[in-house]
Amino acid sequence: MNTEYHAKYIAWELTRRHSSADLCKLTASLQDAQVDLNPHQIDAALFAFKSPLSKGAILADEVGLGKTIEAGIILSQLWAERKRKLLVICPASLRKQWNQELADKFYLPSVILESKSFNAEKKKGNRNPFECQEIVICSFQFARAREDLLGFVQWDLVIIDEAHRLRNVYKSSNRIGQSIKNSLSACKKVLLTATPLQNSILELYGMVSIIDDYAFGDLKSFKSRYSRILEDGNFNELKERLKPLCKRTLRRQVLEYVKYTNRLAIVQEYYPYKEEQELYDLVSNYLIKPDLYALPVSQRKLMTLILRKLLASSTFAIQGTLEGLAAKLDALLDRQAPNSDNETISLDFETFDELREEWQENGEPPLDEAEEPLTQEERKAVLAERNELREFARLARIIQKNSKGDKLVTALSGGFRKLQELGAPEKAIIFTESTRTQLYLKKNLELQGVGGKIVLFNGSNNDPESRKIYKAWIEQHKGTDRVSGSPTADMRQALVDYFRHEATIMIATEAAAEGINLQFCSLVVNYDMPWNPQRIEQRIGRCHRYGQRFDVVVVNFLNMANEADNRVFQLLDQKFRLFSGVFGASDEVLGSIEGGVDFEKRIAAIYQECRRSEEIQEAFDRLQEELEHNIEERFENTRQNLLENFDEEVHQKLRFSLETGRHYLNQYEQWLWQITRYFLRDCAAFDQSDNAFRLHSNPFPGEQIHPGPYLLLRTAANRKKSEIEVEDDTNIYRVGHPLARRIIETCKKQPLEPRELLFDYSGTPKQITLLEPFVGKSGWLQLRCLTISSFETEDFLLHTGFTETGELLDHDLCRKFFSLDATVGKTLVLPEEVGERFTIMNKEAAEVILKENNTRNAQFFDDEYEKLDKWAEDMKLSLEREIKDLDAEIRLRKAEARKLSDLESKVKERRNVKELEKQRDEKRRHLFEAQDQIEGKKDLLLEDVEARMKQQVSQNILFSIRWELQ
Secondary structure (H helix, E strand, C coil): CCCHHHHHHHHHHHHCCCCCCCHHHHHHHHHCCCCCCCHHHHHHHHHHHCCCCCCEEEECCCCCCCHHHHHHHHHHHHHHCCCCCEEEEECHHHHHHHHHHHHHHHCCCEEECCHHHHHHHHHCCCCCCCCCCCEEEEEHHHHHHCHHHHCCCCCCEEEECCHHHHCCCCCCCCHHHHHHHHHCCCCCEEEECCCCCCCCCHHHHHHHHHHCCCCCCCHHHHHHHHCCHHHHCCCHHHHHHHCCCEECCCHHHCCCCCCCCCEEEEEEEECCCHHHHHHHHHHHHHHCCCCCCCCCHHHHHHHHHHHHHHHHHCHHHHHHHHHHHHHHHHHHHCCCCCCCHHHHHHCCCCCHHHHHHHHHHCCCCCCCCCCCCCCHHHHHHHHHHHHHHHHHHHHHHHCCCCHHHHCHHHHHHHHHHHHHHHCCCCCEEEECCCHHHHHHHHHHHHHHHHCCCEEEECCCCCCHHHHHHHHHHHHHHCCCCCCCCCHHHHHHHHHHHHHHHCCCEEEECHHHHCCCCCCCCCEEEECCCCCCHHHHHHHHHCCCCCCCCCCEEEEEEEECCCHHHHHHHHHHHHHCCCCCECCCCCHHHHHHCCCCHHHHHHHHHHHHHCCCHHHHHHHHHHHHHHHHHHCCHHHHHHHHHHHCCCHHHHHHHHHHHHHHHHHHHHHHHHHHHHHHHHHCCCCEEEEHHHCEEEECCCCCCCCCCCCCCEEEHHHHHHHHHCCCCCCCCCEEECCCCHHHHHHHHHHHHCCCCCEEEEECCCCCCCCCCCCHHHCCCEEEEEEEEEEEECCCEEEEEEEEEEECCCCEECHHHHHHHCCCCEEEEEECCCCHHHHHHHHHHHHHHHHHHHHHHHHHHHHHHHHHHHHHHHHHHHHHHHHHHHHHHHHHHHHHHHHHHHHCCCHHHHHHHHHHHHHHHHHHHHHHHHHHHHHHHHHHHHHHHHHHHHHHHCCEEEEEEEEEEEEEEC
């Protein structure tokens, strides 16, 4: 392409709006995202957009298939459509991961709202911080706490991750679920979960009701229709009703497109040194005392859990906390305000705030309580406890060697040997739950000759070496898109890049278990083992994820002297299957324990309450039985029958999505490249073979445009896959890049007069069969944009043309002209008869499109109305069933009354019958009223559809030309 007419046509192609059912709708989002074209994800995103009347969808792919990517594609598309009221609700532990994934893969800005950032915004004068121009990310409990302000926003879309947490929303006890459902009832929602059905068919009712209250009737009617479905096995009716709402793809169905590596487990056993065991026993005995002043009642369970985790981590980890608790009791004795436990513990255990939030979400009481003045007896007890804590801290301080730490080099050596066998790079990430342990491990490894290859990663990253790495990274990438401007995000990226290119080992706290991608690393060391299986899965998932080329080796440390530790590991390994296999933790198992917090509490209770070996074994046996009961085979079969399609059906659909998606994406990228080369022809140097260019001058003075180099997104992604380095100062060029957006908008708005265009067919290397008969001929051609606004807004580019002899050119033939270079000739005045002919031709073309649009909208309406009809039937069935039951009871009572011999009993029973008849008559009246309400709902739908189906149609002439083909 080489004229402004080509550029304007392409600019409109790149930005035109498509229908929800059209795969083209997602092309801009896919081109603008750093994700591979996986057909099941495209299919899922299209499913969510399927009908403009739909209120949402449940995306229930098996774990590991990238539901976050599916949601990212959806959010990216809405962002491209200039829709900015977008919300993600997820577990607290996944907020940073969402924030980073949206930025890294989709270049989408997002903000995490929690108490601190929310209050900061309020202080700035923002009355409702949910109202912002970025995608909002918040936790379940935060959404509930701020439900009043949350509900004020007219959200364009709400994504709910790990949505199975809300599947019992129909129960009054599920307050978070009910709060979120009520405050967001009017919004379109997409629910993400690998386990939409776990223990009860009613969970499906709960999940669907969050999206659409009119998909089924009330709970009674749902039970009436489907409560016996497990026994009867008649799944067809329910399956059909779920089909428009829920989509599930299995891992085995996509193995052709998504390649998975394996997990290989290694256990590193150790026995604590004598002094370590002594400290462990002393602190354990302290923690089981009935009354402790350092751990007030409201904080006791959570604080005990964390102290046990620090104790198992290292003597260095527990030392600082013990000293902090002793200092707290000193302050209490001196009648001063003691440091909060947050200050005492968070220095050592940085996920304290997050863990506290999770425990509160699961029903824990608030952690703040007022301190009462101490009595004399209490002061003696506090003093004794303070002295005890100081003695523990003294013992921890004199212990300089930890058995587990001394075994780390052995564990790394074994892990690296396995990596060599696999041909994987020598990279290892070591996870610990304590920042003090982190520093100890670094020092210990350096003393054993592993220095100079280690990088630390934690929540603050404020050590001198990390700051030095960050400063060098900023200098290296200055003036490029890689610098986001967020110091926190840029620091994280700098450390990851340093680990990729320079270091061999990253020692990380839980901060690295979310929000970073380490596919280049294949060795994960669980130095400290969380008790929450979901956290372990997150850790391993940093490396064992899509894009990993090698099997991932997982090393787990196991204290052989601790019976409870061994049983915990047995559960995590054998029951949850976290450490081996292709897919890691089973979604059924992880789903059965919700977010893992309840499981974590059960483990903590066993450590706290069971002292003897027999007690520990019995407690773990009971827990294991409960876990096995949670995953019954009949529910697995039910899930298959209700939510899964036949493999061949899925296979054919995925293949079509992949082939069509690639075609559209290739065409889209070619258009973007062509319009960029044309617009920047005088201010950039292009490397055609590599889809790269470098700006010499800024085409938009006054705007901050980086000088380059620029590399087309797909080219950059392919280089990374082939392990070809992308220069550090490279800007990734895509349709959403500020430079591309300005080019496209400028070309779209450029007014073009009718002119002559001489198209060069003889000079093109391609053979275009359709054009050959028109070589040597000339005629007229016009491009218009037809916009239809009804259920949704769509743009259609109408190409109309004809030869000088009056021969008509169809739409596809007219488009082919713009695949050729052309020379622009003189300016013309469009002859009146030519203009009239174009008007007639465009009217005919528009009528065809309008008819197709109307037919499609009619199908959307039929689907929605059929849903309401079924809802009405459900509601009627529920009421009729109650009336029928009352009729049966009345007949029985009357028969019993006739058998009675004494008059007093007969009168009493007849009064009871009369009361039942009143209840039945009342139910009948309710039935008639309900039917009126149901009809009213239908009328509202009809009115809404009638208003939206009135097609608002407009046509805009983009340009007219007189063509000649040589």
